[in-house]
Amino acid sequence: MASFTLHGISVSRGIAIGRAHLLKAAALEVKHYLIEQDQMEAEVARLQNAIHTVHKELQAIWSDLPKDAPAELGAFIDVHVLILSDPMLSEVPLNIIRNRYYNAEWALVTQIDELSAQFDEVEDPYLRERKVDIQQVGERVLKVLTGTATELPPIKSGEEKVAHMIVVAHDISPADMLQFRDRSFAGFVTDVGGQNSHTAIVARSLDIPAAVGMFNASALISQDDWVIIDGDAGVVIVDPAPQVLEQYRERQARQIRDRKKLGKLKKTPAVTIDGTPIMLMANIELPEDCAAALDAGASGVGLFRSEFLFMGRTGYHNKLPTEDEQFESYRKAVVNMKGRPVTIRTLDTGADKPLDMAEQTALNPALGLRAIRYCLAEPQMFLMQLRAILRASAFGPIRLLIPMLSHAVEIDQTLQMIAQAKTQLRTANKKFDEAIEIGAMIEIPAAALTLPLFIKRLDFLSIGTNDLIQYTLAIDRVDHEVAHLYNPLHPAILYLLSSTIKMGAKYGVPVAVCGEMAGDTRLTRLLLGMGLREFSMHPSRLLPVKQEVLNSDLRLLMPQTRKILRAIEPGAIAEGVERLAAL
Structure with a gap:
């Protein structure tokens, strides 16, 4: 059989090599x-x-x-x-x-x-x-x-013993991934899926190379075919030529050696060659994630996605997490981080992320009642969460992050709600940090273009690049028809990022990036050159990004970055980013 290559969406980095094991639907x-x-x-x-x-x-x-x-x-x-x-x-x-x-x-x-x-x-x-x-x-x-429950292949001797298994399926659930975890499961390829799927998130968490959105991979790949997953490029090579297989084996071995070296950087401060300290923070979903954040050497939590406490808790089940349940989760995260700051984002859900799957949804939910709009429309629920977060702030440093703000009236209403929650806690003699910092997610172009509204009212800003790119370019990045147009290096995106970072520095308001761009080592030097000093990412990306920081000299990066920001043509921008990598 002749070798062929499939292109899809990369959801987890790394290289996996092994024999295909097909899961039939x-x-x-x-x-x-x-x-x-x-x-x-x-x-x-x-x-x-x-x-x-x-x-x-x-x-x-x-x-x-x-x-x-x-x-x-x-x-x-x-x-x-x-x-x-x-x-x-x-x-x-x-x-x-x-x-x-x-x-x-x-x-x-x-x-x-x-x-x-x-x-x-x-x-x-x-x-x-x-x-x-x-x-x-x-x-x-x-x-x-x-009677066709998922069958695990028998463990064979000889060549198959060292050949890891590549699971190929139309789709694969997180539960199925767990079943394969102890069977030399090296990676997976699926016909469907996108960056935001549960399976993709689990792949990143387990650090398993994966490629999804391959359309008909499960029909084209046969049982026991040799398969290479290039997770960095979202490419799958089937029945590779011997020389290609050898090249990828060498790349894989080099990556394993590099990872071992990265482990030695855990306790090394993140400081550039010219002596500039950089904050590297972790994104987490649950308090238990703090262990991975600390193990990777995180300076704190830059994004605690609180909606995982709420998912599937309403509608038919009709049970929101209570104030005490929420408080205990936030308190646990703060205590687990041992004095490092924890940034908790208020509920980022609504019409596009329903708390219950039976919930009625809007026709265009990405532009509808979601995030802070949803919370302001449900004041009792919002006050309950605010009280829980404030109470947890008595146990360690917490920063309160509000998603999807775009209007001055939303900021003012939110600040009034926070003041109301504080008053309720004082009345109940509950302790909290009176000086808790309050910040905004910058993820809507209108917010990035009207920053004085935010700087005047808030203590810090955090750029959510995933939504900012999606809203600016009108691109749904998991829609296969237009995913190729999702581009973090589009000149409009670079302008919004650089102007936000620059204005924050001018007025002394800290600015972080907490989207996928923060964990992309190809973009680390570009963000540093823009003036970014706080990155927040999945814990698995902290050490690779730290390595880039340690090898960067801002005195060289900043002039080159200014040239990139003046460029308009995609080719010129890409060449400029490549030059940054060589500095």
């Missing part, structure tokens, strides 16, 4: 037939038993999570358990069996397709990934119904 092999009336209750019971079996499987996987497993894994399995418990999946298919006389598999697929169609009506990356969660849960139930 049960949904593709489902039989459709009508049952007799006297078979109806037996068919209902068959589906109920399958759902119960999957419940037990997920609970067993959750219970067997290793202590060092990323916290996201438990959270994502919890989401799948909640989906499985929702009447949309646990009851509606039973009604389809009773009313239409469909067999159990057909009834389940019919309901999954119906739910998927509803999610397809809203073109938003986060909602699309929630559709994927439903499909993954449904797929797991179908595999029990059809």
